Amino acid sequence: MLSVRDFHAGYPSVPVVAGADLEVGPGEIVALFGHNGAGKSTLLKGLFGVLGACRGRVEFDGAAASGLSTRALTRRGMVLVPQDRGVFPSLTVEENLKMGFWASGANEAAEYERRLQRALGYLPLLDERRRDKAGNLSGGQQQMVSIGRALLAGPKMLLLDEPSTGLAPNLVDDIMALVRRLRDEEQMSVLLVEQNVGQALAASDRVYLMKGGRITHEADPDELAASENLWTLF
Template structure:
């Protein structure tokens, strides 16, 4: 589904990611761990096109996409839920979700039917959104805004979902809900997920594979079982 090779990413005069390599298979949940400043968020932004063209190779669904815009990535089926949530606070829940749908570039002829189908599916996973349908998102709690951000991503119809620390600032029960949702999306939708998460225990429970990142580089790949059993690797990390 996704192959990233020798990716370099950063900001003007500030290199952050130095030759990262990773992959995500179809229907696979892959976690990316690292301390603050390791380059995880920059890596996600770099491969999704937020930072413009970054040196390296990115292949999505067997298509070279390095340098593609975020709009093009979204229309191909890749969607990013950023760490900052990225909601539109002055718009309602309904309007935020509509923005996600229209970003996917569905043609006018099929737009109504496709919107209804995606909306019903998203609200099935996130029923709270229907309860707050006409509320301004800026008036919602942090956890509710995170649900809006995920719901908006689902309205874009992704086959690969990039989640950048979705549990940040959330109560433990909401973290449980989000991790359960990630598992549901894989099991029921066949969705692939690349997950950056500081809550290591929760992420290990839903992931198929794990990458460790340090100093802008991927330093190790393992299964959750291998990582949990290896004290030496945890010390390196």
């Protein structure tokens, strides 16, 4: 689904990601772990076309995708749920969701209703809060809005940047369960950056470790969970 070779990304005069290689297969959840500052968010933003001046070879859904804009990538089915969630606080929950629909280039009312009902099926809490201003929701609920907005774009692949950070433990479980359902029921591919390593290991099919702007290890989640030197790898 996604294949990345020798990827470089950063900020003006700050190179961060320096030659990252990774693959995410169809219907696969791949976790990406690394210390703060390792370059995880920069990698995701770079892949999603948010940063200028990235280079490397990227293939997405069977076609070359190097240098594509965020808009083009969204239309092809890749969506980033950013670490800061990017929710529009003064818009209602449903207006936020609608932004995802428009971002995908779709505009048919019937298709909107279909995607909306499907997303609300996964995120029933948002149905109750549909007309509330997103800014009045809790952090966990805003994370659901951010994921819901991504779902309204009809994605084949989600890039999730720390979806569970700062959430209460029961919400962390909810988010992980949701990610698994999206894989199992929608065959979605997921690249999942997480600080909640234990839960992410339980949900993921494969794991990468990132350090200093590169992918330094690839691992099997069960082996890594059982590994005594897990932390020395970081």
